[in-house]
Amino acid sequence: MSARILSGKDIAKEIRKELKEEIAELKDKHDVVPGLAVALVGEDPASQVYVGAKVKTCEKLGVNSIEERLPADTSEADLLALIDEWNEDPKVHGILVQLPLPKHIDEQKVLLAIRPDKDVDGFHPMNVGKMLIGEPDFLPCTPHGCQQILMRSGIETEGKHVVVVGRSNIVGKPVAAILVQKAKGANATVTICHTRTKDMASFTRQADILIAAAGVPKVIKADMIKEGCVVIDVGVHRIGKTESGKDKLCGDVDFDDVKEKASAITPVPGGVGPMTITMLMMNTVRSAKMRLDK
Ligand SMILES: NC(=O)c1ccc[n+]([C@@H]2O[C@H](COP(=O)([O-])OP(=O)(O)OC[C@H]3O[C@@H](n4cnc5c(N)ncnc54)[C@H](OP(=O)(O)O)[C@@H]3O)[C@@H](O)[C@H]2O)c1
Numbered sequence: 001m002s003a004r005i006l007s008g009k010d011i012a013k014e015i016r017k018e019l020k021e022e023i024a025e026l027k028d029k030h031d032v033v034p035g036l037a038v039a040l041v042g043e044d045p046a047s048q049v050y051v052g053a054k055v056k057t058c059e060k061l062g063v064n065s066i067e068e069r070l071p072a073d074t075s076e077a078d079l080l081a082l083i084d085e086w087n088e089d090p091k092v093h094g095i096l097v098q099l100p101l102p103k104h105i106d107e108q109k110v111l112l113a114i115r116p117d118k119d120v121d122g123f124h125p126m127n128v129g130k131m132l133i134g135e136p137d138f139l140p141c142t143p144h145g146c147q148q149i150l151m152r153s154g155i156e157t158e159g160k161h162v163v164v165v166g167r168s169n170i171v172g173k174p175v176a177a178i179l180v181q182k183a184k185g186a187n188a189t190v191t192i193c194h195t196r197t198k199d200m201a202s203f204t205r206q207a208d209i210l211i212a213a214a215g216v217p218k219v220i221k222a223d224m225i226k227e228g229c230v231v232i233d234v235g236v237h238r239i240g241k242t243e244s245g246k247d248k249l250c251g252d253v254d255f256d257d258v259k260e261k262a263s264a265i266t267p268v269p270g271g272v273g274p275m276t277i278t279m280l281m282m283n284t285v286r287s288a289k290m291r292l293d294k
Contacts, residue, residue, distance in 0.1 A: 003262040012274040034288035035064040042072035094120030094284040120283035143175035145275025158187040166213035212252035
């Protein structure tokens with residue numbers, strides 16, 4: 001039997017509709033427009049596409065976007081000064097610095113400079129710590145998107161064995177930290193696999209829910225999962241062009257192979273990808289609301 005397709009695209013649409021209403025209410029009741037400031041240093045083509053998509057989503061939802069495209073030779077001091085300016089600007093509720101940064105800029109120093117209450121990417125150590133102790137202000141966008149797909153598709157995580165393939169700071173570790181919490185949409189038993197894991201398939205085959213975030217195209221095959229597993233594919237890889245000239249994408253999961261054995265699966269594209277920007281918007285709206293309480 002072929003797996004149920006978990007459309008992140010449809011879930012993202014549903015969340016954006018809810019956010020639009022919240023944004024309208026913020027304007028009507030409090031005269032507040034959530035603002036997101038985005039800095040892009042250099043001309044990395046993928047980063048340009050991501051920043052363009054973020055700005056476009058802001059416009060669609062009624063979030064005020066401030067975009068700063070800086071030359072690749074921008075100094076670390078100049079970038080830090082810009083962040084400082086945004087830290088103090090009351091119209092800015094969220095600050096995002098598109099990664100990766102050019103080599104002469106210390107990424108960690110830049111992330112630390114963003115005020116934690118404006119850190120809508122959730123990468124500041126203060127927010128990572130809050131996530132870990134189960135009192136988050138901002139959850140990192142892609143891992144939060146994975147959780148939302150599960151919750152909004154009615155897939156129970158409580159007591160389930162979730163196996164995460166990948167331990168990066170932006171996907172693998174945080175998605176594991178989110179799903180292990182004593183909380184709604186979590187309460188899972190979590191195993192994390194990585195390149196030093198011995199006999200990885202012996203773990204993935206135990207998964208009720210498998211989250212693939214290895215960054216390796218089609219590394220997860222049908223013989224690595226058990227029958228009826230729910231598969232969330234975070235990977236995105238460009239593997240050529242379609243006939244109409246669009247980028248052809250695949251994930252970390254061999255979709256055609258795995259979909260015959262899984263009970264549910266996210267596609268690539270149209271799965272986790274559309275959720276990431278949506279969760280960024282959710283964090284920006286949350287930041288604007290948190291400010292009201294101060
Ligand atoms: N859809 C979205 O919005 C979105 C957002 C972020 C990332 N992504 C995609 O998600 C994927 C993962 O991203 P990332 O930033 O987490 O990647 P990353 O920083 O390269 O981390 C990959 C992780 O997977 C592990 N790994 C690599 N190959 C493996 C293998 N064969 N078996 C087991 N573990 C393996 C690595 O282990 P070690 O630690 O031992 O090296 C590492 O921990 C990428 O394809 C990326 O493009 C998508």
